[in-house]
Amino acid sequence: MAGNSQRRGRRVTPKKGATAGSGGKNRDGLAGRGRTLPADERPWHKGYSGTEKLPQRxxxxxxxxxxxxxxxxxxxxxxxxxxxxxxxxxxxxxxxxxxxxxxxxxxxxxxxxxxxxxxxxxxxxxxxxxxxxxxxxxxxxxxxxxxxxxxxxxxxxxxxxxxxxxxxxxxxxxxxxxxxxxxxxxxxxxxxxxxxxxxxxPPYSYEPFEDMLAASAESAAPLLVALDGVTDPRNLGAVIRSAAAFGAQGVFMTERRAAGMTATAWRTSAGAAARLPVSQVTNLTRAIKTCQRAGFVVVGLDADGETDVYHLEAAVGPVVVVVGSEGRGLSRLVGETCDLRVSIPMASTVESLNASVAAAVALAEITRRRAAG
Missing domain, CATH: 3.30.1330.30 (Ribosomal protein L30/S12)
Known part of the structure; x- marks a missing residue:
């Protein structure tokens, strides 16, 4: 039995001796970190000049x-x-x-x-x-x-x-x-x-709808474009290009079940998206009603509309042009909310126009009527 004590917890091993050295292997760990770098030499600092070589770490x-x-x-x-x-x-x-x-x-x-x-x-x-x-x-x-x-x-x-x-x-x-x-x-x-x-x-930064509406209402010729379920980003880009060309102050559409401002839409707009505000709204019908309360006449493009675009008397005032989706056109609620449903006269051999083409025709006619009187 190690030791001469019978008590519990007695030491049974010899005391620890001197610890052996590392032989110089841990010398780098004992070295100092050097001087504190000034701000213009710290790559993570806003005052960094950008001319010094980055530290390895x-x-x-x-x-x-x-x-x-x-x-x-x-x-x-x-x-x-x-x-x-x-x-x-x-x-x-x-x-x-x-x-x-x-x-x-x-x-x-x-x-x-x-x-x-x-x-x-x-x-x-x-x-x-x-x-x-x-x-x-x-x-x-x-x-x-x-x-x-x-x-x-x-x-x-x-x-x-x-x-x-x-x-x-x-x-x-x-x-x-x-x-x-x-x-x-x-x-x-x-x-x-x-x-x-x-x-x-990178992801596109949308304009708040309220800001776009307020800016449009303050312009000399208020004109906005709303998209009801347009799912093709190329159509979206083409509409934005036409809206910018004919003096509109913005384009807005729904967040869900509709095309967003992707790279394809940006390219189709030929850079017009950089100059024209684009907004997304949760509910298009609610946004249209907000425009109506602000004094806008909401015009929906519909092949069966009661008024053709060439006799649109409301074109000289504040107008919101609503463009329907590529297949079904205007949805029921949006169509019922519009103040006017406007058609574009066409030859009987053509059934309908592309959404972006119809928007361009309507915007061009509104611009012509405003310029004429």
Whole structure:
């Protein structure tokens, strides 16, 4: 028996001796962290000048955040110079996209995108970035100055004039160029034909409906356009383009069961969405009634309307033009809420017009009547 004590809890092992040293292996852990950096040398500080080389740990953290953002299909949240709010729409004109790196250059290398099963179309959730694909659409979007946050290019891509133009334009605008494999780009686009290129755009920033209505009521010739269930983003973009061309002060539509301001709608609008406020409302009928209380005459476009557009006497006053969906036209409640239902005379061989074309015809006639008298 160790020891000469019979009490409980007695020590049965010898006392601990001196601890052996590490032999110098832990010398780095005992070293100091060095001097405290001033504000203009801290990459995470607003006073950072952007000329110094990033510390190794800071650069690693920023690279980790970029990879995570690419995996989730969102803009990186990096506390570094050049990082700004990337929502686009009213109040963001002239805003520069996010710059990668302390010097503002474009980052290269492989990045991961959102994982989507091949053959399934990606349907991004509300408030998440969207990927516009195809060489012609991407080139046209860049020409229209869509506020993009990243340009994805597949490795081994065949270079042509369009690819040269989109890469050059993205570089001139400071848009990061990210090279990914074709399989990765397939996953990001959900199997959609992308032709080796994809442009990531941030979510659109909608104008509050009340602000748009108040601004329109104060103008010399109040004119608004409402969309009742238009689901094609190309029709939405075309309507916005026509509304801007004929002097409307805004376009509004429902949040659900209708097209939103996607990259496709922006491209179709030919940049008009940057100049014209666009709003979303929860209930279109309620919004129309609000316009009526503000003194607007609500005109619904209907093939069976009792008045044709060429005899619309109300065109000279405050007007809201309501455009129905591509298939069924105006919904029952919206049609009953309108003050007038207006038709567009056509030849008997044509059954109906496209929603965006009908809107353009009606807006052009309203503008002509206002100019005439």
């Amino acid at each position: 800071t650069a690693w953290k920023q690279e980790k955040e970029r990879r995570a953002a690419a995996e989730e299909g969102r803009a990186p949240k990096i506390g570094m110079p050049g990082t700004k709010d990337t929502t686009w729409g009213k109040g963001t004109k002239g805003m520069k996209p996010i710059k990668r790196g302390a010097g503002g250059g474009g980052a290269t290398g492989r990045r991961s995108g959102p994982k989507v099963s091949p053959g399934r179309k990606s349907n991004p959730a509300k408030g998440t970035p969207e990927l516009l694909v195809g060489r012609n659409p991407v080139v046209e979007a860049l020409r229209a100055h869509v506020p993009a946050t990243a340009l994805y290019v597949a490795l081994g891509l065949d270079i042509d004039d369009r690819v040269n133009e989109l890469v050059r334009t993205a570089s001139d605008r400071g848009i990061p160029l990210l090279e990914v494999s074709r399989n990765e780009l397939d996953r990001m686009t959900g199997g959609v034909l992308h032709q080796g290129v994809g442009l990531q755009v």
